[in-house]
């Protein structure tokens with residue numbers, strides 16, 4: 001799963017802390033970067049490295065919304081549904097996303113291009129309804145029409161064949177526990 005070099009890197013990172021458990025978040029992010037989400041074998045490995053149980057690690061992952069236990073599309077779009085965005089039409093924007101992808105929130109679009117997730121406040125209330133794409137692109141004043149345009153744009157992005165994961169295969173390999181869920185809380 002990890003190369004000797006990767007494992008040594010994680011062990012070296014953990015060694016900086018007085019307690020191994022302090023390195024857990026770093027290790028979880030590392031595994032997520034490598035596999036796109038935190039797989040069960042990744043969880044077992046981080047448990048072994050940090051002396052935290054898999055249940056304790058699952059609790060950490062549930063708390064930090066940027067960590068994920070289930071696969072996602074090539075892009076992740078977080079759409080705020082907290083109060084400011086809600087009062088300015090976030091519900092309709094999220095419905096437009098579900099209709100455009102043909103999938104419930106939290107699920108991977110059929111073409112693998114995106115997973116749309118509802119999110120708590122993104123700190124962009126002055127631009128409500130707002131969204132964050134791949135943690136670095138901000139979209140504000142969203143409308144259902146703008147949402148459809150963005151999703152089309154993400155679906156049409158050129159992908160090098162070698163970088164394109166086999167999403168249908170990933171989905172077919174999911175255990176019931178790993179099946180994409182509908183809400184952000186369930187997914188993340």
Ligand code: FES
Pocket residue numbers: 080081082083084085086120121122123124125126128129130
């Ligand atoms: S309420 Fe939506 S960004 Fe703050």
